[in-house]
Amino acid sequence: MEKTGCVVVGGGPAGMMLGLLLARAGVQVTVLEKHDDFFRDFRGDTVHASTIRLIDELGLGEEFRRLPQSRLSNVSIPVPGGPPVTMGNFDSLPPPYNYVAMMPQWDFLNFLADAAAQEPSFSLRMGHKATSLVRNGGRVTGVRYRTADGAGGEIRADVVVATDGRHSALRASAGLAPKEYPVPFDTWWFRLPRLASERGEIAGIMPVFGRGEALLALNRTDYFQMGYLAPKGTDARIRAEGVEGFRRRVAALRPDLADRVDAIASLEDLHWLDVRLERLRHWHINGLLCIGDAAHAMSPAGGVGINLAIQDAVAAAECLAPALLRGQVSRADLAKVERRRRTPTVIVQTVQRVMHRLLFEPIMTGTRAGAPAIMLFVARHLPAVGRVLPRFVAFGPRPEHAPAFARRAEARPGPHPSPRPLLRRCPLAAPKGHLRSNG
Missing domain, CATH: 3.50.50.60 (FAD/NAD(P)-binding domain)
Structure with a gap:
């Protein structure tokens, strides 16, 4: 045994x-x-x-x-007729934990x-x-x-x-x-190529909202990780449209990526998440x-x-x-x-x-096709919220x-260091000398 x-x-x-x-x-x-x-x-x-x-x-x-x-x-939200509105900027956090x-x-x-x-x-x-x-x-x-x-x-x-x-x-x-x-949406994940001119160390998230759908693009080294959001329970309908129908959905939400939607070769390239x-x-x-x-x-x-x-x-x-x-x-x-x-x-x-x-x-039900006006107002006019949000997301x-x-010091050549003495209790408050700051 x-x-x-x-x-x-x-x-x-x-x-x-x-x-x-x-x-x-x-x-x-x-x-x-x-x-x-x-x-x-x-x-x-x-x-x-x-x-x-x-x-x-x-x-x-x-x-x-x-x-x-x-x-x-x-994290930025596009606004028709104007520049994107930044909802949270991790650069505002103290380095090196500002991303x-x-x-x-x-x-x-x-x-x-x-x-x-x-x-x-x-x-x-x-x-x-x-x-x-x-x-x-x-x-x-x-x-x-x-x-x-x-x-x-x-x-x-x-x-x-x-x-x-x-x-x-x-x-x-x-x-x-x-x-x-209750959750109003499911997600379909897939990849699209990222051109060399679009690459760089810094990444961002740019969501786009339509009526009854949304699209997220997460920048990776040489590709975009895309997330298509649609109302919960619509997987069978979306797949019934075929790969051409799905490509049209993506191109309509992100016309700037329409030149590469053929990278979605088949519906097998879509990974459905039951949220x-x-x-x-x-x-x-x-x-x-x-x-x-x-x-x-x-x-x-x-x-x-x-x-x-x-x-x-x-x-x-x-x-x-x-x-x-x-x-x-x-x-x-x-x-x-x-x-x-x-x-x-x-x-x-x-x-x-x-x-x-x-x-x-509201987006999934089609009653609104963009971010709430109150969210955009807060992002533009209440900078304190813009500092709180990145901290909440980054540290929770x-x-x-x-x-x-x-704990160990950074690895150095030589034998592996031995463990430090074990704490004898589960501290609900920080033990003496043990930092518990929020960032």
């Missing part, structure tokens, strides 16, 4: 970060990822300032900045996996799909899994952490059902904790889902590592994580619900710092 300290199910940003942090504490941790690699397109690819700061605290900043990436500097990094998620996950592999207590198993929970009495004691070749097995653990996304098999196995909130906004009423049962999208699926509005999940992972590592080293994880330990991260989650989801109601719902409410046991 296999046994480990913690089984993390799901090798996304939250799962890989949690595995890295627990391993640096000396906890035996095994991450199960159902795919054979991380290469899947059109996942969330933003790394916000709170996460970049965390990476620096882990001593991985130099290596992270060597990864191919572009920098998101602002959002844009990179393929597989590069970021491989980066975390390489860092975690340096820790002797870390194990990553690709092609291992968790199928159900193992229970002993009233407690979860492990997971059952199936490998890519169809073989099955079990891993027992002191605690199981589900980071397996909004379609979490483990939360379903635990009988945990989320509360859902959800939901939150578990309870994130844990005895022996199981859900974090990230498994606990609270986020709308793409604001692009904050990945970074909120990573903050969950940091809080979980700091709260659970001492108990895991003792080999005794209680429900109270799991409850600490939920208490610490529930309020930031509620705040972000409330903001997203307001955005849905005021911005996206209650950003987490790296636990003391996980």
